[in-house]
Amino acid sequence: MAEPEQRRYDPREPWSDVLPVAGGSAASASSGDLPARAPTGDLLHGEIAGGHRLALNRMGSFDWDLDASTFLLDEGGLDVMDLRADEYDGDPFSLGVRVPHEEAMHLDAAVTEALREGRDEYGAYFLLTCRDGSRRWTHAQGRVLRDAAGYPRRVIGILRDATAELGHSPLSRSAEETRRRRTMLAQRTTTALGQALTTRDIGKVLTDPENLRGLGVEGLALGVVDGDRLRFIALTGGPFDGERTDGERTDDEFVRLGTDLPLGHAVLSRRPRFVESAEEFRRQYPQVARFLEPHVVGSAAFLPLVAQAQRIGALGLYYEEPQTFTAEDRDLYVALAGVVAQSVQRARLFDEERDLATGLQGTMLPRRIPELSGGDVVVRYRAATTGRDVGGDWYDVIPLPQGRLGAVVGDVQGHDVHAAAVMGQLRIALRAYAAEGHPPATVLARASRFLADLDTERFATCTYVQVDLATGLAQVVCAGHLGPVIRDAGHRAYWPNVRGGLPLGLATLFNEHDFPETRLHLAPGSGLLLCTDGLVERPGRNIQEGMDALADAVSRGPRDPDELADHVSELLWEGAGVEDDMALLLLRRSATVAAPALPRLRRHIHQADPEGLAEARAMVRHGLEAWRTGDLAHEIELIADELVTNALVHTDGGALLDLELLPGSPRRVRVEAQDRSSEWPRRRTPGLSATSGRGLLMVEKLADSWGVEPRGSGKAVWCEFRVPAGGPPDDRGDRGDIRSEVRTPGHSLGK
Template sequence: MVDRGASALSLPDDWPAHPDPILALNRMGSFDWDLDTGLFHMDAQAHEVFDLRPDEYDGFPASLLIRVPRAEAHRIDAVVAQAMKDGSENYGAYFRLRCRDGSLRWTHTQGYIRRDPTGRPRRIVGIVREATQELSELEARRDRAAQDEARRHRTSVVQLATAALAHARTVDDVIDVLRDTHGLTHLGATSLVFGLVEAGRIRMVAEGPEGSFVPGTDITRIDEPYPMSEVVRTLSPRFIESPEEFAERYPILWPHLTGLNISAAAYLPLIAEARPIGAMGLLYSDRRGFSPEDRNVLVALGSSIAQSLQRAMLFEQEKDLATGLQQAMLPRTIPSVPGADLAVRYRAATAGGSPGRDIGGDWYDLIPLPGGRVGAVIGDVQGHDTHAAAVMGQLRIVLRAYAAEGHPPATVMARASVFLHELDTDRFATCLYAEADLATGVVQVVRAGHIDPLIRHSDGSCRRVPVEGGLPLGLSAEFQRLEYPVATVELDPGHTLLLCTDGLVEQPGADLDDGMRTLAALIATGPQDVQDLADRLIDVVEDRRGDDDVALLLLRRRGLETPRSGGRLRQHVAPGDPEALAEARHMVRAAVAAWGARDRSDEIELVADELITNALMHTEGSAIVTLRAYTGSDRCLRVEVEDSSSALPRRREAGESGVSGRGLLLVDLLTDVWGVEARGGGKCVWCEFVMPELT
């Protein structure tokens, strides 16, 4: 008997062969694409196919764009996306890549899609291989049937170019597609010339290969004897089938082209809506003549290019209009504010599609106010279109007007909400308004559905400032909830207040609180200068390429070399609102310390608390507390409490067991002077305290 095991012992040690050397012998490389992480691993042979060194590839498909022309990349992406969408297990495609020496060569890829039990694609494995020789051999073996296929392929050039042009948004994009598209290179054109019709002239925007510029042709008249002028003038294509014909028909131009070895050319008018918008010329160095099929393909191609060019020109016009509208709605300049360093930034969205999506309703504003105060506004109107920008502009103006009229922050916000509700729009807006007294550092903040502000301290640490807010502007008026609580914070010298819209914070799939913590950490490690810090924050958004616009305002309080005179603070206190009462007390305490009246701090706080309590107890409405600092022969601090009652307070003696009646006695005893003023439908009880001179 023959021992079958003995023959097995005589086989080579490396039998059967590993797949890698087999692939290498066939000039094939393999890849493994993890769709979850985006990593695209290629073996050494695949690197050779793409003519890439290992240090030129970082493991992501985007790195291959240095070899794969943009139009080819779009086409392959479409093939892969369609295969994943329709449930296919594999796909295959030929494409061209540009080698290190600038030459183009054919490549073929075939991928196998791995899916999880739910059918979701998770991984693609496959091969890439050089296909130039393969395609050349197929071309050489073509028979009559292959020639018919070639005609069908030439017709598909229009479809391929149209598919690539569908991604072009600007005129430059159209030109890039024409230079790199698979269809034009397969037609064998050596170079491309491209011009736009502007005011009866043709302006050249792309002219052949490097070194082929023809002097005096960057701008030409339509009546001049050039081929592009002729096709624009006659609206008919011109096919030049030999150098002799070129020299005879265009003697002015031909001497400048003799060194390029041009043997034929096709010039096409680019016509949209029955008018010429440009012209294109394809120059060939390896052909003579054009078949009827070639001419039909080129004319169809010119029609497709004209449509894309018109779309791109309209896109650029609309984008310029939208950008101009956005810039007109934002403040032209930001006023300088004594005692503060300021920085503002606006970044438009980068969403694709309509150019109106590149703008939105985000805005900032800075409003100088009497008494050394300043109002800072940040807001965001719902939507990303020109309507949102228009609403934003109107809302910015009314907010500025209400603040300049001297209304307290809560009233400014409530009136703006009523204005937006009565405006002929269905949009609402989030907003944050901060009124800062730079002499004292006291900042009063109201918030309408907007994200909280942040404060960076002089040591670099950054914290989020929680502000109890009301409904967004427009909605609060619609639901009759116009109460906006006022938060009071202190901004010490060297501290920076940051207001921003959610485009700076929000990221797809991330929690808002996480985004705020990330932003706070970024600010803490950022530069001290507010301009540099603003640039860094916008750069981060640019790198992230978010699809939302961003508005940003930074206000850094400087230390004052000498005390500033004057100042005013105001707080609204509603009945039954202990938090508002506590905020009013905090405002008084902060102002007394900032205005140099610490020696009388207890007296001022006690009197202010008494006046506020009386207004809330003996009237049916709310109270408005105002603090003012005056300078002159004597420095004094004035406390005013307004209410809606016309009944004047009267001083009376309290009984031994009485719990009231002592309030005005305290006011009379502790203040230097006090009184009562009628204010329309109500009154104002005021008192003044002489403050000691600062040392």
């Protein structure tokens, strides 16, 4: 048992932190001077003693000797406290079996304040815990007796059962209603916190105005432990509204952990602290009180957040008016703090995992967008607003030979780290195929085979566009993805008719590598927008509605590409709180286009590549169309095919095909095929039934000039064609600024 002097309690020492606690040894001693209980029959007639009169009214008296530290109760007082004589030994600490710790603190504050202010009387209501576990209201009223020097020596007072008084009073009913409302609010808040995934979500739940009103809170602060500091993730109301006196926002601010700061004190001590008056607040935390001025903090609750024995943070609740925190209030706040602690711990783990996933995804997206000549391109990427996992949305802008540009937007199936990893590999592979100069359809076909070879069950959708900003030619291929939105120079936006193929991966699975090509022409000042489905799809809504909304947003948006991209993403994604990732790419051709440079096309055709010759034909065809060669393009394409085929058939290696538009007047197109053989071609005279030998005859017939030149590792066969003079074709098509034509790869050379 502790020594008597260690258990001594003296309210005359307000600086003492010693408070009555539950427990204490039982004893049979009671004041021998207290009147004995009279038999019931004797109470009906005759004089009733004073002590009996008090007992009949559920009242009793106490005698508190401050010097001896004894607290004596008469029989009425024992009844009020629901104690038997053999259960109480006259030690104030022994009352802890009936007076909860929080209520004892409240009584102590009332006595200490009366002694400090020199008053001779005090009174306080408190909740008593009966032996059957029920709780009832009790009132204590005392008279302080002082010596000649004014020093308090003794307190004589009355205890009475206040259940009937408060049970039928408006104050009690209001307090009960407040407790009931706060309990319901705590339950609702607990439910909302259970759905919060991030620390930002938790901050939104706690700072919800309805929750603040329900708790009667004027200010709220939520901080999480970050090393030796507290990082605030929620600050609102009361002293936290608006700007700080130093002009800096309090949001996401760091403060050090320390016992001189209330939240830091709660974290370090792991004990809740309740401040019931402005004077007490200023006395305990003078630094914070000066910081909060001119706002008045009449009372506050500082709750530590502890989860799995780890200090998570602290929650501070501020009130303008002084108030008494009852045992029910304190239990409610402590329970709420426990729920918040669990939610914050879960949210921090979620944030760490999400940061890791988004970081992985971010490293797989392009770090920068190349600068363009003759146009502008902007991109936007937004990660999902909810959910732990990230998606496989991606974008890319690929510089191509002769000033052309490749633009791609795609989405790998799934929303997890695996989808992000597959996305990164697929993006790099598709970029490599495009940079090699393959036609768009070939790029997607090879990307589909690559995805299938990854041995993953994921498929991917994408749209790939090759654009020549000098001429406005745009070649579009789609693999199960949305086509582009076109906005003309007059800001009219619409979805052109674009055919598509199967998603990447599935196309290889079903051996359907047919990706039809749609050819569009972008007039000066017009542009196109590519996006993933996160911008147009909504649960329970037809996708056509989302596509119409996107076209409307593009047509009504600002002219500047950056501002337009922000306008679309904020209106259709951020404003709607979409739970899916979104990638957006906006390409615009300059309104004033400089004269195109005279280009040169080059492609190496491997002898073992069955698709190489078809790709070379496509390169020649598209180049000649861009150079406006008219009907001459048929003959040039035929001769280029003949030169390359001759090199592949009659030599042991591949061929290097060059197509160049030469300056001067008239313009000339030069076709050159190089190989590694030193043997020069020979002119022959084939018979009617011969299947070869007519190649050079065709060259002589169709070309204006031709020849053979030795090269260091072989030879080059060349020919030139004069291009007839003629103006460029009209930029206007069936829809004003766009002409579209769908082509399927692998068709014949003839048109």
